[in-house]
Amino acid sequence: MKSYLAGRFVIDRSQDRCIRCQVCVRQCGFEVHSYDTEDDEIISSDNRCVGCHRCVVFCPTGALSVRANPLSYRANANWQPEAIEDVLKQAETGGVLLTGMGNDKPYRIYWDHLVLNASQVTNPSIDPLREPMELKTFIGAKPARVEVDPASGALATSMPPQVPIDVPILFSAMSFGSISLQVQESLARAASGAGTLFNTGEGGLHRSLYRYADHAVVQVASGRFGVDAGYLEAGRMVEIKIGQGAKPGIGGHLPGEKVSAEVAATRMIPPGTDALSPAPHHDIYSIEDLAQLIFALKEATGYSKPVGVKIAAVHNVAAIASGIVRAGADYIAIDGLRGSTGAAPKVMRDHVGIPIELALAAVDTRLRQEGIRHRVSIIAAGGIRSSADVLKAIALGADAVYIATAALVALGCHVCQMCYTGKCSWGIATQNPYLSRRVNPDIGAQRLANLLRGWSHEIQEMLGGMGVNALESLRGNRLHLRAVGLTEHEMRVLGVRPAGE
Amino acid sequence: MAEGVAVAAGTLEIDARGVYYRELNARVRTQLDGGGCTRVLIRNVCGQRYIGTGLRRPVRIEIEGTPGNDLGAFMDGPSIIVYGNAQDACGNTLNSGEVIVHGRAGDIVGYSMRGGRVFVRDDVGYRAGIHMKEGGGRRPVLVIGGTAQPFLGEYMAGGVILVLGLTMPPGERHRADFIGTGMHGGVIYLRGQVEGWQLGREVGTAELDEADWRQVEALVHDYVACFGGNAGEILSGQFTKLFPLYLRPYGNLYAY
Numbered sequence: 001m002k003s004y005l006a007g008r009f010v011i012d013r014s015q016d017r018c019i020r021c022q023v024c025v026r027q028c029g030f031e032v033h034s035y036d037t038e039d040d041e042i043i044s045s046d047n048r049c050v051g052c053h054r055c056v057v058f059c060p061t062g063a064l065s066v067r068a069n070p071l072s073y074r075a076n077a078n079w080q081p082e083a084i085e086d087v088l089k090q091a092e093t094g095g096v097l098l099t100g101m102g103n104d105k106p107y108r109i110y111w112d113h114l115v116l117n118a119s120q121v122t123n124p125s126i127d128p129l130r131e132p133m134e135l136k137t138f139i140g141a142k143p144a145r146v147e148v149d150p151a152s153g154a155l156a157t158s159m160p161p162q163v164p165i166d167v168p169i170l171f172s173a174m175s176f177g178s179i180s181l182q183v184q185e186s187l188a189r190a191a192s193g194a195g196t197l198f199n200t201g202e203g204g205l206h207r208s209l210y211r212y213a214d215h216a217v218v219q220v221a222s223g224r225f226g227v228d229a230g231y232l233e234a235g236r237m238v239e240i241k242i243g244q245g246a247k248p249g250i251g252g253h254l255p256g257e258k259v260s261a262e263v264a265a266t267r268m269i270p271p272g273t274d275a276l277s278p279a280p281h282h283d284i285y286s287i288e289d290l291a292q293l294i295f296a297l298k299e300a301t302g303y304s305k306p307v308g309v310k311i312a313a314v315h316n317v318a319a320i321a322s323g324i325v326r327a328g329a330d331y332i333a334i335d336g337l338r339g340s341t342g343a344a345p346k347v348m349r350d351h352v353g354i355p356i357e358l359a360l361a362a363v364d365t366r367l368r369q370e371g372i373r374h375r376v377s378i379i380a381a382g383g384i385r386s387s388a389d390v391l392k393a394i395a396l397g398a399d400a401v402y403i404a405t406a407a408l409v410a411l412g413c414h415v416c417q418m419c420y421t422g423k424c425s426w427g428i429a430t431q432n433p434y435l436s437r438r439v440n441p442d443i444g445a446q447r448l449a450n451l452l453r454g455w456s457h458e459i460q461e462m463l464g465g466m467g468v469n470a471l472e473s474l475r476g477n478r479l480h481l482r483a484v485g486l487t488e489h490e491m492r493v494l495g496v497r498p499a500g501e
Numbered sequence: 502m503a504e505g506v507a508v509a510a511g512t513l514e515i516d517a518r519g520v521y522y523r524e525l526n527a528r529v530r531t532q533l534d535g536g537g538c539t540r541v542l543i544r545n546v547c548g549q550r551y552i553g554t555g556l557r558r559p560v561r562i563e564i565e566g567t568p569g570n571d572l573g574a575f576m577d578g579p580s581i582i583v584y585g586n587a588q589d590a591c592g593n594t595l596n597s598g599e600v601i602v603h604g605r606a607g608d609i610v611g612y613s614m615r616g617g618r619v620f621v622r623d624d625v626g627y628r629a630g631i632h633m634k635e636g637g638g639r640r641p642v643l644v645i646g647g648t649a650q651p652f653l654g655e656y657m658a659g660g661v662i663l664v665l666g667l668t669m670p671p672g673e674r675h676r677a678d679f680i681g682t683g684m685h686g687g688v689i690y691l692r693g694q695v696e697g698w699q700l701g702r703e704v705g706t707a708e709l710d711e712a713d714w715r716q717v718e719a720l721v722h723d724y725v726a727c728f729g730g731n732a733g734e735i736l737s738g739q740f741t742k743l744f745p746l747y748l749r750p751y752g753n754l755y756a757y
Contacts, residue, residue, distance in 0.1 A: 095756030223632060223656075224613035228596040229555045229577045256749050268615045269636045269658055273686055274749045276656055282609050282631050283571075283590050292550070292570055296593065299526055300555025300575045345755075421757060 004088050007047030010069050017063035018042060024055035024064060029425035029435050030418075052416040054425035086346070097347065100419030100429065102246060102340040102383060102405060105350050109338075110357035110490070111389045115499060117480040119467035126469050128460035134470035135456060137400050138162040139237065140306045141330045142374040160330060161305050163236055165400060166195030167456050168471060169390060171448075172335075172381050172402035173219055173241065173310070175201025177254050177263045177275065178342030178419070180436035181208070183411060183428050186444025188212035193445065194452045199402070202241055202252070202277055204266040205231055219310075220297065222251060223277035225267035229300055237306045237331070238297050240290070242281070245339020245356070245382035247348040248312030251278040254343075258422050260431045291327035298328075306330035306377075313337060313359030313382065314352075318366035324376070325367060331377035333402060334359050339382030340405045342429055343420035356382040357396060361494045364397025364476055373476075387458035396494065397476040410451045411444050512563075513538045518545040522569065525549050533560045533579075548588070553581050559598070570607075573600045576617070589626070592619040595641065601727050605647065614641040614660065622728045623647040623668050628655050633687055635659025644724050648693075651677045654743070655701075658686040663720050665735060666693035680704065681743055685750050689743040690717050692735070700743065703750045707742045 011032070020040055024033040032048045033055065035041075049066060056064045073081055086097055119125040126133070140162040147156040171187045178201060185208070191198040192215045199217040204226015209216070218235030220227050232238055243249065254263075254275035264271040284290050290309065297307045308331035309324045311317070317334065324332050336356025341349065360380045367373040380393045381402035393401050409415065412426040419429035427438030459471070468474050482499040483491045491498060513532055517525050525543070529552065532538045539560045543552065546566035553562050553573040564583045573581050574593035586604035595614035602619075608626035611619045616639035624647035631652065633641050641660035647668030654662050666675060674694030681689060682701030690713065700706070709717065718736060725732045 089756055093756035096754055098755045098757065224594050224615075227575070227594055227613075228615075229557050229575045232555065232575060233557075253751055253754075255752070265637055267636070268639075269634050270686065272748070273658060274751065276658070276683065276685070276751070278656060278683075282628055282655075283593065283612055292590075296551055296554055296571045296574045296590075299523075299551040299571075302530070302555075 001092050003092055005047075005085055005092075006071055007049065007069055009046060009049040009051045009066050011044045011046050011049055012065045012067065013042065013044060014063045017061040019061055019063075021060060023058050023060060027054045027058045027425060029054075029423035029430065029432070030421075050416040050418045052414045052418070052425050054414075096345045098343055098420045099346040099349055099417055100341060100343060100421075101415050101417045102338040103350050104417065107337060107355060109383070110355055110486070110494065111383070111385075111392050113484050113486050113490075114357070114392050114481050114494070114496065115484055116388070116391060116395070116462060116466065117482070118465040123467045125467050126464040128457075128464040131464075131469065133460040133463060134472065135167055135459060137165050137168045137377075137471060139165060139308075139331050139377045139379070139399065141376060144374060161303070163197070163306055164195075165197060167452055168394060168398075168400040168459075169384075169452060169455065170196050170217070170379065170400055170402050171198040171407050172340075172404035173199040173201040173217070173239070173244075174342070174404055174408075175203030175219075175225075175254075176206050176266055177201075177203040177258055177431070179408075179429055180427060180431060180439060181206055181262065182436055182439040182441050183408070183444065185209060185212075185441040186411060186439060186448060187407060188215060189441060189445035190448030190452065191215040193449050196452070197236055199239065200226075200235070202226075203254070203263065203275075204268065205234065206262065206266045210234055217308075220293075221277050222279070222281045223275060225269065225275055225277070228268075232297060232300050235305070237308060238301060239333065240281075240293060240297070240307070240309045240329075242284075242290075242309060243279075243312035243314075243335070244310070244341060244344075245312045245335030245337060245353055246341030247344040248314050248353045249279055250345070250348055251276070252343070253277075255422075258431050263431060287323040287327050290324065290329075294328045308333060308377075308379070310335060310381075312339070312352075313354045313356055315354060317354065317359045318362040321363040321376075322366055322370055322372070325372045329376055331379060331399070332363070333379040333381055334363060335402070336360075336380070336382030341419070356380055356393075358490075358493050360393060360398055361396045361478075365495055368476075387455035387462070390455060391459055391462050391474070392481065394471060395474055395477055395481050397478075399475065406451070407448055410447045411439055509540060511538075512540040512542050515541060515543045516545055517543050517547070517549055517566070520549070522549040522551055526551055526554070529553070529562065530556070533558065533562075546585070553579055553600075573598070576600075587621070591621075592617070592643075595619065597639070603728065608650075610645075611641065611643045614643070615639055616641050618642040618644070620644045620724060620727050621646060625649050625653075628652040630657060630660070630662045630689075631655045633657050633660040633662070635687065642720065644720055646724060646728065648675050649677050649680075652679045652682060653677050654681045654684055654687070654689050655679070656683040656685075657681060657689070657745070658684075660687045661716065661720070662687070662689040663717060663724075664689070664691045664693075665721070665724065666691070666738070667730070667735070669693060675699065681745070683750060684743075684745040685748055686745055688713075691741045691743060692738045694739070695741060703746055704743050705746045707744060709740050709742050713742055 141160040187198040202221035213234035221241040310333035337353040377399040380398035424430040548569040550569035557577040577596040587606040589607035605623040613632040681704035
């Protein structure tokens with residue numbers, strides 16, 4: 001069928017600069033550029049361009065530029081180009097529109113309406129370059145009170161399992177299958193080096209990454225891909241995946257063409273078959289059932305490690321979180337409206353769920369009101385872009401945050417949202433070996449470690465500025481936040497005062 | 502103590518009466534994992550969950566009574582023999598080993614098992630064999646002596662389910678519907694009557710070929726070895742093979 005869709009991007013090639021080296025031809029996973037041997041000319045099919053800039057960055061002579069197609073529709077506030085193009089695409093395919101990465105719609109980003117405090121005159125700020133600044137965080141349930149043996153001074157209370165992390169930032173769930181093995185190895189090595197954790201996602205742990213298992217959160221999802229007793233024993237924490245911010249209420253279908261031999265072996269399925277993870281776990285239809293799986297995993301791991309539950313932020317998130325605490329989870333990961341994905345129906349990604357800032361504040365408030373906040377750690381996910389977002393999340397009540405998009409951007413991702421095609425030119429969201437070898441785990445781990453190091457220093461600077469020398473002192477301390485440009489209702493949910501008050 | 506089960510030499514007996522599951526399983530685990538014991542007989546089991554869950558060595562656990570949910574979940578190697586009924590999620594995510602139930606079992610028997618064998622003498626509940634999968638040379642087996650409730654073999658991606666229908670009056674058809682909904686791998690052999698409308702849209706039916714018969718015969722003999730009965734008589738019944746029509750049932754759902 002003839003497609004009625006115009007291309008999104010226009011490629012400008014300076015013929016003066018182009019030396020016909022064909023780097024662009026080889027670099028593009030979407031086969032935009034081709035070389036005409038007869039005319040000694042490079043031809044670009046602009047309409048295939050996804051705007052990932054791989055060719056632009058790698059062109060040795062700077063001959064390329066990519067810009068949005070200036071093609072204008074007649075102005076129409078109702079029928080925006082995206083709506084028109086979506087209809088055309090569906091008329092041509094009859095399918096559910098897929099997309100990648102997080103929600104790109106202009107929902108309010110609350111991080112950008114919250115500002116942090118700093119000390120002036122009345123209480124001194126702290127210089128983190130000279131004074132100790134504690135970022136260490138312990139993930140796990142805390143007892144209601146601790147008792148110390150007065151004779152020995154030792155802790156008399158038996159503590160639930162705790163996992164210390166040196167920075168309050170974990171790498172969020174990204175499965176081998178959705179991302180390449182090289183990317184997962186980069187995450188694993190960076191997490192090991194930086195004293196934090198990476199998350200296997202629901203695709204199991206490749207045998208070559210078991211040596212990093214002490215820094216792995218091993219996920220258990222409805223399809224139970226790659227889950228066996230050895231996997232559970234190896235991981236540092238176990239996470240039951242109920243939902244994901246990019247697609248609350250639905251499951252995942254990893255298409256057969258991404259199920260390579262290695263992906264298949266890791267997921268314990270035959271190569272080439274679809275890997276289907278439906279939305280419900282078929283042993284969970286209630287909080288009581290969730291408790292059953294939590295304790296099955298605790299039994300299987302000898303009560304030696306935290307078992308957490310990851311949910312998408314939805315309308316009733318606070319009540320659900322309360323149920324999860326009572327079901328015996330050691331931590332809750334909440335993934336907000338802007339949470340990312342390797343593939344999701346666009347309609348789900350863009351219209352289902354609530355922003356993480358509101359969800360996080362609502363959960364923290366509710367658990368405090370019920371006197372059970374200490375029984376879980378909270379990990380906030382979905383839309384953390386900077387160290388400022390991290391710190392604001394912690395002030396709103398998070399113990400730590402998960403980052404995924406930021407980590408992939410560190411590895412080269414330009415957020416073109418085409419992860420679901422498996423053609424990623426940056427070699428990140430692909431199982432094509434020609435593309436995936438572009439990410440060198442030595443360099444990838446270094447880039448990720450640099451990001452964590454940079455953010456850690458910034459967090460220390462901001463904490464010092466507030467006159468706080470431990471992250472613990474900021475956790476849930478919403479007095480260190482003020483709102484700019486929010487409604488009274490929003491401020492009530494967030495539990496913050498307006499700036500100036 | 503004592504109905505029926507003869508105690509083999511070297512078997513440790515545990516009385517589970519009134520013992521909370523956590524304590525019971527800790528005792529079983531201590532004995533089997535560190536205590537040098539390879540056989541345990543647990544008497545008076547009444548609903549204790551997670552027996553055998555996560556065990557990773559080839560030990561033998563016999564159970565008198567009714568074990569609770571998640572019997573043998575994530576198990577890797579042991580044999581569990583239940584003299585009684587099993588409840589929900591028996592053999593959940595079983596990796597290797599076997600569970601033999603001299604009675605019936607509840608919902609989601611063998612959920613996502615990817616190796617090992619589960620034999621149930623009588624009927625099973627809803628969604629038996631859901632998400633069963635195979636790979637890496639392992640092929641799980643679920644044998645059900647009686648019949649199953651709806652969604653048998655839902656999302657099945659590998660392995661073998663054999664349903665013998667022995668608890669049904671002769672000539673009566675199976676009652677389950679939505680059999681094999683979302684199935685995209687593995688095979689189900691069903692003894693007795695089943696109508697097309699009882700099957701999921703992704704399921705095809707066929708006569709058994711020679712290789713199928715060899716497989717069914719071997720499993721029926723194993724069933725009879727576990728629970729008694731007449732293999733010849735069972736095999737003389739009418740069998741239907743259910744198989745996935747598509748490797749990728751939802752491949753056309755999306756616009757790329």
